[in-house]
Amino acid sequence: MNNPIFEPYALGPYKLKNRMVMAPLTRSRAGQPGNVPTDLNALYYAQRASAGLIISEATQVSQQGQGYAWTPGIHRPDQVVGWRSVAEAVHRAGGLIFMQLWHVGRISHPALQPDGQLPVAPSAIRPSGTAFIVNERGEGEMVPFVTPRAMAIEEMPYIVKQYAHGASNALHAGLDGVEIHAANGYLLDQFLNTSSNHRTDEYGGPVENRARLLMEVVAAVCRVWGPQRVGVRLSPLGSFNDMGDDDPEALFRHVAEQLNRFNLAYLHIVEPEMARDPASPSFDPRGPAMMKLIRAKYSGTLIVCGGYDYRKAVACLEEGRADLVAFGRLFIANPDLPERFRQNAELNPPDESTYYGGGAKGYVDYPTLKQLRGEEPMTAIGTAEKS
DSSP states (O other): OOOGGGSOEEETTEEESSSEEEOOOOOOOOBTTTTBOOHHHHHHHHHTTTSSEEEEEEEESSSTTOOBTTOOBSSSHHHHHHHHHHHHHHHHTTOOEEEEEEOOTTSSOGGGSGGGOOOEESSOOOOSSEEEEEOTTSOEEEEEOOOOEEOOGGGHHHHHHHHHHHHHHHHHTTOSEEEEEOOTTSHHHHHHOTTTOOOOSTTSSSHHHHTHHHHHHHHHHHHHHOGGGEEEEEOTTOOTTTOOOSOHHHHHHHHHHHHGGGOOSEEEEEOOTTTTOTTSTTOOTTHHHHHHHHHHHOOSOEEEESSOOHHHHHHHHHTTSOSEEEESHHHHHOTTHHHHHHHTOOOOOOOGGGSSSOSSTTTTOOOOHHHHTTSSOOOOHHHHHHO
């Protein structure tokens, strides 16, 4: 029996060389000033081009959409140029890359906003936790979130236009598609969930209203790219960034059914960490039922992610619970992850201290199997920093 993880897969107009997806991973290494991708970012993504599909780090569609220091944007001409170099590097290495389009909503801080304004949200509800900003000394610093400003209904078309503008810029930058980030407690997820959306107008209350902005954004982005090069990411049952819903089954049943109308490239689901392990203290007994519901209600390609390793990914594909599996931390430390899986080779351990911010160390210096065998030169950190 063939191993499904190494089988090619037809995704929209593309033929993926395997069913392994590199998950979107915030690394906070965009060039400054301007949050512009650099040659270092291009090298990082090109190193991982053996994935069937790369989904880029979350990329803000406007300055208002930024929530973390040193994350890249796609709303300025110089950012388009930077992303073009990334796309070209991935293509030269034989890979495919979609860009994840991002607006963080309330998960921000005035220090990151235009003219020091308040972050926006569906309702003026402050999330718990801290924002990652740049302080007056140019250093990264964690500061408490503030109470956001509830958006007026007249602002909704401008949010949609921000996504459409970012999608158009990604197209001009030569990416292969885009993923709309509607997960993990960011703006579109904030509209979906009752814990963060207390509105009483057309964008609050019933699930149809709370899903309205997401559907408007999807429609606008599909007009730019065509639906077969557009994906959507959701995180049902996710609690990150103070998320929660009174009836998540009804909410995500409705969202999955409505997304069917678009004939998208895929739906990408973030599973709660360790949702598949009943022995884990973080196990959510609703998780397996939610995933079955999504699989039953969504008729297109399904990507899942959330703590998968090789064995769990193969089992997921063999059982038909998903079509593709995304890996995050494993791809950080193992740029040649598909080859390591194929050879059952030892994996590099990740250095968590270098996940966010910094330079080449912990970013482009993880060795491949060929480098460890002396078949290719090691990446020189000094050279990579200057490239």
